Amino acid sequence: MRPLLRKTLLLIVLFLALLLAWWLQRPQGQALLARTLGWQAAGNAAQGQGGGAVLQANAPASAPASASASAPALIEVAQAIGRPLRDVVQATGTLRARQSSALRPQASGRVRAIHFREGQPVRKGQLLLQLDDRLERAHWQQAQAELELARANHGRSRELVQRGFISRAALEESAAKLQIAQARRDLAQAQLERLRIQAPFDAVAGLADVHVGDYVREGEVVLQLQDLDVLLVDFRLPERVAAQLAVGQAVQLRFDALPGVQRQATVQAIDPLVDAQERALALRARLPNPGRQLRPGMSAQVELVLQERAQAVLVPEQAVLSNAQGPALIRVQPWQAQAPTPQGDGRLGWPPQTVFRTERLPVQLGQRLPGWVEVRGEGLAVGDVVMVAGQHRANRSGQRVRIRWAEPEPPPLPDHATPSPHAGPSPEAGQGAAVSGATLSAAPAPGQPLRRSAMRGVPWA
Incomplete structure (x- = not known):
């Protein structure tokens, strides 16, 4: 019986120890343990100083920490x-003339007269350059005389046919000769025109390295014309804004060459093809140029408003x-x-x-x-x-x-x-x-x- 009693008591003690350890893990047990240790420390301090036994309870330290943790x-x-x-998209554009032309003679020859001044306006149809046309003019005069003779002969032939003096075939022959003479005269006139260079539109003449007496060859550029009244602005925008672009949108322009100058242009055309390499879309805007202050070839800072x-x-x-x-x-x-x-x-x-x-x-x-x-x-x-x-x-x-x-x-x-x-x-x-x-x-x-x-x-x- 005694071994069994000892085992029973040992199990009871072990159970109570486990129960005490579990209770000490709970907040109530920890608080009691803290107070007990606090009292003991206070008592030991009082005894070390030779004073009477003074008990002092410590306040729980977890209360302020808990309060601060819950504070907003x-x-x-x-x-x-x-x-x-x-919403603005920016780009760099280049100005170009609405109309520009590189004038070339249609025939080789020597310059006989110059009828323009460099950098000055010219009118449509104005004679700008005259090449030596003495030989071609002589051919034209000959063709003109032959035409007048053929016209007179044809008139007499019609009178003679009406009177019955010549046959109908003779009249038709005279009519054919008249047409041939007319064609020869027109050919001589065209050869004369090939030696004259005229302005195809109102523009400003560029610089020309040509003088009276110079020999120019057919197809050689002798003069550049630029229409400065209205300019075009070419620029490119990323494809991501393609859906927000439309003809007629306003474009604000600033120019490096003219600080402080700002102009407004209007989108005139949008290229239907997107550049597959740069993923960009080409646009062209119309820019009025009063006073002709802006010049083709200038760079422009482009700002286009997509949304306001x-x-x-x-x-x-x-x-x-x-x-x-x-x-x-x-x-x-x-x-x-x-x-x-x-x-x-x-x-x-x-x-x-x-x-x-x-x-x-x-x-x-x-x-x-x-x-x-x-x-x-x-x-x-x-x-x-x-x-x-x-x-x-x-x-x-x-x-x-x-x-x-x-x-x-x-x-x-x-x-x-x-x-x-x-x-x-x-x-x-x-x-x-x-x-x-x-x-x-x-x-x-x-x-x-x-x-x-x-x-x-x-x-x-």
């Missing part, structure tokens, strides 16, 4: 604002979160629905200790301005408040946060913005966007600094 995170926020924006938005939504660049799912924003709203109230500065807002909740919004990015980026889509509106700092504390929906206003500088108002790498064909967003909910105060006007007092008046949905 502090983040910085800024307001989404509205600005007019334009009267009220685009912009947020600070720091507000954009990027991951494998794409860009997103964290929008904040009061945890409990409450209307803003007047604050110390007289603006509408919320008390500093107001708790907000987060909402993660997937977005599509558009244009970029210095420090700001456009957000497209229907999720975000002008006046919404987004997180700009503290993403490591709050990066998903449903988190409790407190806010502190950042003070980003307002974006400038340029003629256009830089396309974002994330931007793509998307429907127009933010058109006429307004602050959601009851309007309490307008969003800051363009150019107004985004200060804390200005942002407190933003109403919430």
Whole structure:
């Protein structure tokens, strides 16, 4: 019996030890152990100092840590604002004349007379260059005389036929001789014209290296003509914008050769063929040139407006979160629905200790301005408040946060913005966007600094 009793007692002791170890793992056991150790340490300290036994209970250290862990995170926020924006594509173009001609003589010969001045306007049909035509003119005079003789003989033959003095065959023979004489005269006239160079249209004469007495050969360029009243601009755009191009679109031009000069052209033609090597599409625009200040061959910086938005939504660049799912924003709203109230500065807002909740919004990015980026889509509106700092504390929906206003500088108002790498064909967003909910105060006007007092008046949905 004694061995059995010892085994039973041993099992009971082992069970109680396991039960005690399990209980010490629980919070109640840990708290009791901490208090016990605290009392013992305090007693030992009191005895070491020679004083009486003083018991001092230590407060649980886990309470403050637990409270701080459950406190809302502090983040910085800024307001989404509205600005007019334009989608612009840029390219480099080359000016060319609407009409240009390289004049070449149709026959070789010696220059007898020059009837133009270099760099001066010429009129259509004006004689510009006369080659030596004495031999050809003599041939023409001979042919003209033969024509007059044949015409007179044919007239007499018709009278004689009417009187019956000659046969009908003789009349037909005289008519054939008249036609031959007419053809010879026309041939001589054409040979004369080949020695004359005339302006085919109104233009400006270029520089010519030809003088009276020079011998020019057939097909040799002797003069360039350029029509400067209207110029053409040839440029190329990437194929990704082909669907947004149309004849009649306005094109803004700037010129390296004429700083400060800006002109507007109109798209006149679009090449139906895309360059398979460069993946580009050729366009041609019509550019009026009053005063003939612009010249063919000049380079031009081309800007073509693809789309205009009267009220685009912009947020600070720091507000954009990027991951494998794409860009997103964290929008904040009061945890409990409450209307803003007047604050110390007289603006509408919320008390500093107001708790907000987060909402993660997937977005599509558009244009970029210095420090700001456009957000497209229907999720975000002008006046919404987004997180700009503290993403490591709050990066998903449903988190409790407190806010502190950042003070980003307002974006400038340029003629256009830089396309974002994330931007793509998307429907127009933010058109006429307004602050959601009851309007309490307008969003800051363009150019107004985004200060804390200005942002407190933003109403919430």
